[in-house]
Amino acid sequence: LHTLTLFGLHTPARLFAGDNDAVREDLLKSTLAQLDAHLAEPIADCLATDADGRPCIEARTPLDLERDLRLPGGNIFHRELSWPHTQDGTGRWGVETAQANVLLCGAGAVRGGGVSGVPGHNAAMAVLEADR
DSSP states (O other), X not given: OBOOOOOOXXXXXXXXXXXXXXXXXXXXXXXXXXXXXXXXXXXXXXXXXXXXXXXXXOOOOHHHHHHHHOOGGGOTXXXXXXXXXXXXXXXXXXXXXXXXXXXXXXXXXSSSOTTSSHHHHHHHHHHHHHTX
């Protein structure tokens, strides 16, 4: 038996607004069907099942992630990625906020984000620069 982790990054939260549960189930079925199209045997044959014979799969939508983890729009980067990367009013280091002395050093920072560590570095640089 195997564990499968599937991460559907950038799945728009608006797709789930009408009926979160039904769309989650439809998307899960569609994803499994797409996997089956490329595998030698059905994915269901490889998955553990519960006492009722249902596959042991946990699927979460952006709405579930927003509700359970307080991620805006279910986005792990705190907002949708967009181009261009800068916005009006973006400061030198890309970590500044509308509040004085409050810097953003996580995934939602303008420069870096994700797990790069760049926002933390840039926040530290902004603090050092402000201290001069």
